[in-house]
Amino acid sequence: MRSHSSALSFPLLLRRRLLTTATHFHKPTAKMANVSDNSLRESLAEKISTIQTQGNVVRQLKASGAAKLEIETAVQALNALKLERSSIEAQIQAASGDSSASRDAFRQAVVNTLERRLFYIPSFKIYRGVAGLYDYGPPGCAVKSNVLAFWRQHFVLEENMLEVDCPCVTPEVVLKASGHVDKFTDLMVKDEKTGTCYRADHLLKDYCKEKLEKDLSMTAEKAADLKHVLAMLDDLTAEQLGAKIKEYGITAPDTKNPLSDPYPFNLMFQTSIGPSGISPGYMRPETAQGIFVNFKDLYYYNGNKLPFAAAQIGQAFRNEVIAPRQGLLRVREFTLAEIEHFVDPQDKSHPKFSEVANLEFLMFPRELQMSGQSAKKLQIGEAVSKGIVNNETLGYFIGRVYLFLTELGIDKQRLRFRQHLANEMAHYAADCWDAEIESSYGWIECVGIADRSAYDLRAHSDKSGVSLVAQEKYSEPREVEVTNNNTVNFTTLRFNTPVKYILDCGCKIVAALKLIVAPVKKELGLAFKGNQKIIVEALEAMDEKEAMEMKAALELKGEVEFLVCNLGKTVTIKKNMVSISKEKKKEHQRVFTPSVIEPSFGIGRIIYCLYEHSFYTRPSKTSDEQLNVFRFPPRVAPIKCTVFPLVQNEQYENVAKLISKSLTVAGVSHKIDITGTSIGKRYARTDELGVPFAITVDKTTSVTIRDRDSKNQVRVDVEKVASVVKEVTDGFKTWADILNEYEIHTSESADD
Amino acid sequence: MRSHSSALSFPLLLRRRLLTTATHFHKPTAKMANVSDNSLRESLAEKISTIQTQGNVVRQLKASGAAKLEIETAVQALNALKLERSSIEAQIQAASGDSSASRDAFRQAVVNTLERRLFYIPSFKIYRGVAGLYDYGPPGCAVKSNVLAFWRQHFVLEENMLEVDCPCVTPEVVLKASGHVDKFTDLMVKDEKTGTCYRADHLLKDYCKEKLEKDLSMTAEKAADLKHVLAMLDDLTAEQLGAKIKEYGITAPDTKNPLSDPYPFNLMFQTSIGPSGISPGYMRPETAQGIFVNFKDLYYYNGNKLPFAAAQIGQAFRNEVIAPRQGLLRVREFTLAEIEHFVDPQDKSHPKFSEVANLEFLMFPRELQMSGQSAKKLQIGEAVSKGIVNNETLGYFIGRVYLFLTELGIDKQRLRFRQHLANEMAHYAADCWDAEIESSYGWIECVGIADRSAYDLRAHSDKSGVSLVAQEKYSEPREVEVTNNNTVNFTTLRFNTPVKYILDCGCKIVAALKLIVAPVKKELGLAFKGNQKIIVEALEAMDEKEAMEMKAALELKGEVEFLVCNLGKTVTIKKNMVSISKEKKKEHQRVFTPSVIEPSFGIGRIIYCLYEHSFYTRPSKTSDEQLNVFRFPPRVAPIKCTVFPLVQNEQYENVAKLISKSLTVAGVSHKIDITGTSIGKRYARTDELGVPFAITVDKTTSVTIRDRDSKNQVRVDVEKVASVVKEVTDGFKTWADILNEYEIHTSESADD
Known part of the structure; x- marks a missing residue:
């Protein structure tokens, strides 16, 4: 819970933006469990059909008396497919509604492997650590740097x-403008004796859930009340939360001591800039503000042309009240990668939209959510043309995010784009979609893609007094009425012209009509003689509303009764006595605040989900244990390849060192292992790090390359091996290409 | 000034480590000015000789009636060389002792270009900025990311x-152990009326300098006093600084108000972790501590083998008292890249040392500094073998740092390795060298390379109670005396054995001898009868010193007088009556705290120096103005190449777009400019961003590639152009190779 004001206010949007990286997990409903189950079952069906096909291939090869080698390769591929099938079956079991225990077991297996192999380490472990802070160890750091490079x-x-x-x-001033200083809070309660802090909404949620599960004697009425509280949890004010805590008699979980009233706790790490102690500062809670405040320079750098996008990768900080159970998913410091795409609000088309328009993936539009249906496959082109997605640029980024995540190795079946419900969005947001990835914790929001309209630029423009606008130059000047205008030049408006404006909620500018009232002195003189001057003054003194009414009446009836206070009487004004018109002026350009479309990536969350999606186990040939494998695509893998002399032997070691050198020159990260451990164990060790290829030195002139997942091997000349591995890790060739080009190697002793 | 305790204490080392990234500039002495001058003059001499050679080539070509094209190319190369000569001449002028004005002018030209082209931007500019915080704009961000990738x-x-x-x-506990909480301070004084803060040493320095420059009536005695203060500035305590400020009557520079006494101000940004306010935390002042606290896991990850190195790239923070004039060189937040190479203190050889041993570069050993000489060229191999550099591993890293910096584009002539003077190093440091780069600010410390011995691991071991040690397993158990031992197992020492130890300054462990005193009861019984028991007890009760004296006396004279208090008399103890020996035990392994060798890189400083070393100007062909160029090597350049249609024309634009696509596929960052601006202006614009290659579309089948510095052009087929640019930007080919392989293009209209 990030805010506690009314549903459509600014802080909600703030909350939504920030959710990207730390809080908020959708409660797994039965619906959602079904979706996941369905998608896994689809994967399984696909896999089973592939296994049948491959089975037929093997049978045909045998029937046609094909070469032993060819048959063996086909059998190996078949076995690999069967292992993958078992892995999916295990996942279905793990993901099924009733087996949260096996979900936990799957997660535990992943997390144990990750910690043991130093993908991550709780920070400052020798000092007993700090909740919510993690280090990336060597393989984790390499994965992160590969993800960021991609x-x-x-x-x-x-x-x-x-x-x-x-x-x-x-x-502080920057985060005051963005709203974080005032609104970026959680409601907290304190144990009145020990001072220990808790999130008020968590305590209330836990209480309700436990009651509903365990108190079987509860009345139906009471149960309905608790369910209502659970449903409303995110919308309760501090007072409402406090009242419920009192009503239910909730106490501190550890001590049973009474609790304080809920009060807001700002989630930013506060500090002080400079020695005087009078310049408060914060560690940024997101990277986006750094882009907004630079808009003017960036727009200039881009040749004063829209659209353009700015991007930033960097650390963001959030001082969570308590770091709860979600491990790597809820942390106090994390890497964000954010894009701010600035666009003309009148033209949100995208020149490259056609490149993604045919992509089809799971989408979960507002309407499906509201009517209790599940996510379904949609073409993004169709979603835009039907108005489900607000505009092309937003749709383009949804498509690009889909490509990014799936190319990283996220399972398409466990990725969906969920649209925000109306009450999740700020009033100024045009549309928001989250890329959610399913993990053992449920559906996790990993990327937020929001059309934030002109909100952020306006907020900084307002606070700093520096205009953050774009211009569209007209080829011909245009005559325009000065009238209601959302895109009027902000600075001009505020400082140079007498046009009235209203700042509505700090963001919406309404410039009222500007009218020109021109009394026709000659006619007035003819009609009113000596009173002419007083009447002229009275006409000119009309306010906007009066003038508009008179204009309407004159147009309708040709004349109107007009009370002249200084004369103490009413006179009849005719159409020819006064001209009332809207001001017109020639404009050479249109000045407007750009809209911003913001895809914001929680890198740590994406990486954690990638770990879960990449993890599988397969039985060992020599023992009963299950071997762990991460099936990272080469571009993500922390190390691209290992080099093993088959046996300890100086000649082989020298070849291995030679290959290592050529891999270094080619820029392929690798590890050389010249220990005498069995080759099977060495493979298993590196499978667990997700290393896609292993070079085994078993001759001095040629060596073998083994593929991690299929365990297929090819034989390649020593001189060529580095460039072959480079081609396949750089993505210029696939493993299937390599299998076609080089001699397939079968080995009795090889794999464990 | 980072510390104010005695010269050999811990904080000095702390200071030295941290200098890498924010403070401390060596006062440019006449000596140093000479060095710089000399090195530039060497560059100039080299350049002049190359120009002569190239001049001869041109003459010969003309004499031999060579092809027009060949002559033109040679002339172009000659002209490029001449421009470089003028640039060096200008730098000599700028660098010469008397012309600090032209140094400033050079810097201003660089900085203006950098700011105008958004290499960097003062952060939060629309809010009038925050001193000491800078944003990297698009080209700066690309340069930084290229430097980090390299x-x-x-x-x-x-x-x-x-x-x-x-x-x-x-x-806090981590930075308490490292010493930062207590010692990482600057001495500050406050304007007693306004509260404005100043660094005490800066005020004193400014006062002394101004006096010396302007007060011509000063006595020689007074001048000597001021010079002495300037020389001692870094070593003054708070009291001494305060006394001098009082003595000289120094007041606040802006208001002339009186100043407070100097007091320490901790330079870390402080914050609070979690909501309770009881867990203080800091933004790290360096990245190294994160590695030290993970030593145990990393050692395990490396298969429990030494040596190994851990590395970290990341943000570090320093809340400077005031951000002074050095712009990008002294900032409050910066990127560090640090290496901690862990090594057996008994074996600091390096297996790859021979790969760097022949490198020769400017070194400035302690002895040369002390005797007032200048830096000189030394072979690093020789420096190690002569003991100038403490050990091979340290020497290896010095060599690797040299290669890193020069391959980035740092001028060899303006790079030197300066050894720390004895009083600059902590007592436990074995040796320290700084890579210093000469800029318009003088010699700037950009990389520190220190052998920090076992200090850091011991400090964390001590504070956390977790042993951070390595083991060397013996192939055969060895019999060793339990004696003075710097490398004894720390945990065993503290918790399991009765061996005495002393913690000296929190870092040095001295395990005293353990003696075994074994009275020979039979002999004592024969000699002393009924007193035997009392004498045995007295012998066993001897302290270490007494026992050692008795052992020495017995070995020397065969007998000794021994006062037995309980008997009230002296007895004669003979050699056969007692055996005193050192304890021996069989050891299967040696347990020791590794030494750490730490190269620490201030990335922002390196980048700034790179900007200065890469910047030059050349006259425009069409106007009087000087055009700015950054001669970044391709790997550093923010954008590798531009694509320009020669004239506005749909056919050419389509070709340009096609080339742009193929560059994207090849992963070559580029910019396409289809504006109608003259080709010369477009070249000038991108020269100023340091873009090394420009592709100009002047036909639909083939295009030209122009090299930024020589302005030579070659003609290449459209299909080939992306791969040619990729080869030369990836460093697989040089521009000279390209000139050899492709048709040289001469154009009348081309360059501005």
């Missing part, structure tokens, strides 16, 4: 984005 | 380092 390639480079790098330390 | 390739990948990624938020 993000840069996929977004910054391919879309020509302007990348910036701003500090984490942020002065 | 750092990863050069160190992490090539040396198989274990990279980790730890949080910035750090609990």
Whole structure:
């Protein structure tokens, strides 16, 4: 719970933006469990059909008396497919509604492997650690750096984005403008004796859940009340929360001591800039503000042209009240990668939309959620043309995010794009979609893609007094009425012209009509003689409303009764006595605040989900144990390849060192292992790190390359091996290409 | 000034480590100015000789009636060389002792270009900024990310380092152990009326300098006093600083108000972890501590083998009292890249040392500094073998740092390795060298390379109670005396054995001799009869010193007088009556705290120096103005190449777009510019961003590639152009190779 004000206010949007990286898990409903189950069952059906096909291939090869080698390879592939089938079956079991225990067991297996192999380490462990802080150990650090490199390639480079790098330390004024200083809070209660803090909503939730589960004697009425509280939890104010805690007699979980009233706790890490102690600052809770405050310079850098996107990768900080059970998913410091795509609000088309329009994936629009249905496959092109997704640019980014995640190795069947419900969005947001990935914790929000309209630029423009706008130059000047105008030049409006404006909720500018009232002195003189001057003054003194009424009446009836106070009487004004018109002016350009479309990536969450989606086990040949494997695609794998001399032998070791050198020159990260451990054990060790390829030195002129998942091997010349591995890890070739090009190697002794 | 205790204490080392990234500039002495001058003059001499050679080539070509094209190319190369000569001449002028004005002008030209092209931006500019915080704009961000990628390739990948990624938020206990909480301070004085803060040493320095420059009536005695203060500035205590400020009557510079006494201000940004306010934390002032606290896990990950290195790239924070004039060189938040290479203190050889041993570069050993000489060229192999550099591993890293910096584009002539003077190093440090780069600010410390011995691991071991040690297993057990032992197992020492130890300054462990005193009861009985028991007890009760004296006396004279208090008299003890020996035990392994060798890189400083070393100007062909160029090597350049249609024309634009696509596929960052601006202006615009290659579309089948610095052009087929640019930007080919392989293109209209 990030805010406690009315459903459509600003803080809700704030909350939504920030959810991307730390809080909020959708309660797994039966519906959602079904979706997941369905998608896994689909995967299983696909796998079973592939196994049948491969089975037929093997039978045909045998029947046609094919070469032994060819048959063996086909059998190996078949066995690999069967293992994958068992893995999916295990996942279905784990994911099924009733077996949260086996979900937990699956997660435990993943997390144990991750910790044991130092993918991550609780930070400052020798000092008993700090909840919510984690280190990436060597393989985790490599995975992270690969994910970020791919993000840069996929977004910054391919879309020509302007990348910036701003500090984490942020002065208060910036976060005051963005709303974080006032609204970025959780409601907290304190144990009145020990001072221990708890999140008020968590305590209430836990109480309700436990009651509903365990108190079987409860009346139906009472149960309905508790369910209602659970449903309303995110919308309760501090007072309402406090009242419920009192009503239910909830006490501190550890001590049973009474609790304080709920009060807001700001989630930013506060500090002080400079030695005087009078300049408060915060560690940024997101990277986006650094982009907004630089809009003017970036727009200029882009040749004063829209649209353009700026991007930033960096640390963000959130001082969670308590770091709960979700491990790597809820942390106090994390890496964000954010894009702010600035676009003309009148034209949100995207020139490259056609490149993604045919992509089809699981989408979960608002309407399906409201009517209790499940996510379904939609073409993004169709979703935009039907108005389900608000505009092309938003749709383009949804498509690009889909490509990014699936190319990283996220399972398509466990990825969906969920639209925000109306009450989840701020009033100014045009549309928001979250990329949610299913993990053992349920559906996790990993990327938020929001059309935030002009909100952020306006907020900073307002606070700083610096106009953050774009211009569209007209080829011909246009005559326009000065009238209601959302896109009027903000600075001009505020400082240079007499046009009235209203700042509505700090964000919406309404420029009222500007009217020109021009009394026709000659006619008035003819009609009213000596009173002419007083009447002229009275006409000119009309306010907008009066003038508009007179204009309407004159147009309708040709004349109107007009009370002149200074004369103490009413006179009849005719159409020819006054001209009332809207002001018109020639404009050479349109000045407007751009809209921003913001895809925001929680890198740590994506990586954790990737770990779960990549993990599987397969039986060992030599023992009863299950061997762990991460099936990372080469671009993600922490190390691309290992080099093993088959046996301890100086000649083989020298070849291994030679290969290692050529891999270094080719820029392929690798590990050389010249210990005498059995080759099977060495394979198992590196499978567990997700290393996709292993080079085994069993001759001095040629060596074998083994593929992690299929365990197929090919034989390649020593001189060529580095470039072959490079091609397949850089994605220029697939393993299937390699199998086609090189001699397939079968070995009795090889795999464990 | 980071510390104010005695010269050899811990904080000095702390200071030295941290200097890498924020403070401390060596006062430019005449000596140093000479060095710089000399090195530039050497560059100039080299350049002049190359120009002569190239001049001869041109003459010969003309004489031999060579092809027009060949002559033109040679002339172009000659002209490029001449421009470089003028640039060096300008730098000599700028660097010369008297022309600090032209140094400032050079810097201003660089900084103006950097700010105008958004290499960096003062952070939060629309809110009037925060001193000491900068954003990297698009080209700066790209340069930084290229520098870091090369750092990863050069160190992490090539040396198989274990990279980790730890949080910035750090609990107090960790920085208490490292000494930062108590010692990481600057001395500050406050304007007693306004509260404005100043660094005490800065005020004193400014006062002394101004006096010396401007007060010509000063006595020689007074001048000597001021010079002495300047020389001692870094070593003054708070009291001494305060006394001098009083003595000289120094007041607040802006208001002339009186100043407070100096008091220490901790330079870390403080915050609070969690909601209770009782867990203080800090934003890390360096990344190294995150590695030290993980030593145990990393050692295990490395198969319990030494040596190994861990590395970390990340943000570090320093709440400077005031952000002074050095712009990008002294900032409050910066990127560090640190390596901790753990090594057996008894074996600091390095297996790859021979790969760097022949490198020769400017070194500035302690002895040369003390005797007032200047830095000189030394072979690193020789420096190690002569003992100038303490050990091979330290020497290896010095060599690798040299390669890293020069391959980035740092001028060899303006790079030196300066050894710390004895009083700059902590007592436990074995040796320290700084890579210093000369800039318009003088010699800037950009990389520190220190052998920190076992200090850091011991400090954390001591504070956490967790042993951070390595083992060397013996193939055969060895019999060893339990004696003075720096490498004794720390945990065993503290918790399991009765061996005495002393913690000296919290870091040095001295295990005293353990003696076994074994009275020979039979002989004592024969000699002393009924007193035997009392004498046995007295012998066994001897303390270590007494026992050692008796042992020595017995070995020397065969007998000794021994006062037995309980008998009230002296007895004669003979050699056969007691055996005194050192305890021996069989050891199967040696347990020791590894030494750490730490290369620590201030990335922002390196990048700033790189900007200065890469910047030059050349005259425009069409106007009087000077055009700015950054001569970044391709790997550093923010954008590798631009694509320009020569004239606005749909056919050419389509070709340009096609080339842009193929560059994207090849992963070459580029920019396409289809504006109608003259080609010369477009070249000038991208020269100023340091873009090394420009592709100009002047036909539909083939295009030209222009090299930024020589302005030479070659003609290449459209299909081939992306791969040609990729080869040369990836470093697989040089521009000279390209000139050899492809048709040289001469154009009348081309360059501005």
